[in-house]
Amino acid sequence: MIQPKNMSLTTMPQQKRTETTNREIDRQVLEIVSRVRGEGDAALIALTEAFDKVALDATQLRCTKEELDFGTSSLSDALKNVLQNAADNIRSFHEKAMPRNWFSTNEQGSVLGQRQTPVDSVGIYVPSGSAPLASTVLMTAIPAKVAGVKNIVVVTPPEADGTIHQGILAACAIAGVDEVYKIGGAQAVAALAYGTATVPKVDKIVGPGNVYVATAKRHVYGDVDIDMIAGPSEIVVVADEGASPRVIAADLLSQAEHDPMASSVLLTSSMELATEVSSELERQLADLPRAAIARKSLESYGGLYVFPSLEEAISAVNVLAPEHLELQVAEPYAYLDQIRHAGAIFIGAYSAESVGDYFAGPSHVLPTNGTARFSSPLSVEDFLKRTSIIHYSRQALQENASSIAAFARLEELEAHARAIEIRMEEDQ
Incomplete structure (x- = not known):
């Protein structure tokens, strides 16, 4: 099991954890994409049988209403209520995050603004091999629905x-x-x-x-369009000596069980806490159903790092820029403004990561x-396009015509300048 290590910003590992697309995978994917583009449904049927070991014909590719109804009715009322409550929370959050159209008018009578319009269609990829991610449906489809x-x-x-x-x-x-x-x-992405x-x-693929x-x-x-190129999951927990080793270990394992390439890291200033977390990880792994996956993840990409101070541990967060960050410290809001990348x-x-x-x-x-460091979570904004609105009044163009024409000629674009000046001549 992973052991605690004394650490500093200068010695912290910078290993980039990635499922590198090697030439063979790239070749295979290009072949699949090309085949789907050329053969359509026939390629989807053949590839589904080859990769998923399921024989379907073209009429079976799409779920029927009866299949959808049966899938829903076969779930217990209790679980359906859980999904509905989660959906209500997701919808409420994204309704609050919905951008608004805006317009402004200046003293010259010109109008500027921005209009938000949804994309027409979205495709959502939902993994179902290692684990059937029903939550991904809610987390992607509901923001799209809110966007319109x-x-x-x-x-x-x-x-x-x-x-x-x-x-x-x-x-x-x-x-x-x-x-x-x-x-x-x-093949699904290509379709x-x-x-x-x-x-x-579709216009955009997410998931x-x-x-x-x-x-x-x-x-x-x-x-x-796509949302992002998502890699294996990750969590960073920043904790002080008052945090629970059992809770931290459980949260680290909640990511480690996803994938052998998942990353679970503790940043702390307490060697005692890190040592206890190491022992607790071993105890909890003993009866974890996906223990083999979690253990490989921890051994390959896990870390229990002890820094000279909690402040330096917080600085390390901005270097790692993690997907999920937990602040299990006495005064978490005191550090919030120092975190730039998460x-x-x-x-x-x-606030367990599982809550999110x-x-x-x-x-x-x-x-x-x-x-x-440079991108954001999927949100309702990902399903919207912004359109600029520009309405110049006669007065506004008159007052700015010479400036616009001069700017155009600076770039040696004479037709641009003339498009302004002809309007002024027509107006006389």
Whole structure:
């Protein structure tokens, strides 16, 4: 098990944790994308049988209303209530985050403004291999719905019997998803990007996936928009001597069980706490169902780092720019303004990362692998386009015509200047 290490900003490991797209994966994905573009449904059927070991025909790719209804009805009322309550929280958060149109008028009578309009269609990739992520449906489809997206399409790999996991179907119904397709992998991304006879082409693709999905998203970007290239999950816990070793260990394992490449890191100023967390990790691993995955993750990408001071540990957060950050310290708000780079910040001992994964409201689709330095969590804004509104009055153009024409000629664009001056001549 990982052992505590004395650490400083200058000695902290800078290993970049990434599922590097090697040439072979890149070649395979390009071949799959090209095949789907050329063969459409036939490619989806063949690739689903090859990769998922499920034989479907073109009429079975899309979930029928009966399948959707059965998937929803087969879930217990108690679990449906849990999903509904989570959906209500997510919807409430994103309604508050919804940008507004605005317009302003100046003394010259000109009007400037900005108008928000949703994209027409969105495709959501929902992983279902290692774990059926019903939560991802809610965390992506609901912000899209709040934004006003007209058509929301979910793609997810089928199970061995050709069905979709009941939790995913129930989440689709609650979130208001319009269409669900039984396809996964790079082929699903290609189908969403270019369309087939059965699968509609969308304007934007969102949602997490494995290295093949991420590589496919990278290749289709430009023909279609994407949210981000998501990597394996990660958590950083900043804790002082008053924090609970059991709680910290549980939170580190909550990420480690996702993926052997997930990263779980403790930053503290207490060697005693770090040592206790190390022991507690071993105890909790003993009966964890996904212990093999979690152990490999901790051994490869975990860390228990002890800094000379809590302030230096906080500085290390900005170097790591983690997806999830927990502040388990006595005065968490005292440090909040010092944190510049983090996807989501969980404040206090009761704000478990799992709260954000399922229930709080903000989307759990977050920047990973240090990209929180320059990117943000998925939100309602990701499903909106901003359009600038410009209305110059006669007076406004008259007063600024010479300046605009001069600027155009600075760039040696004479037609631009004349487009202004001709208006002034016509106005005389």
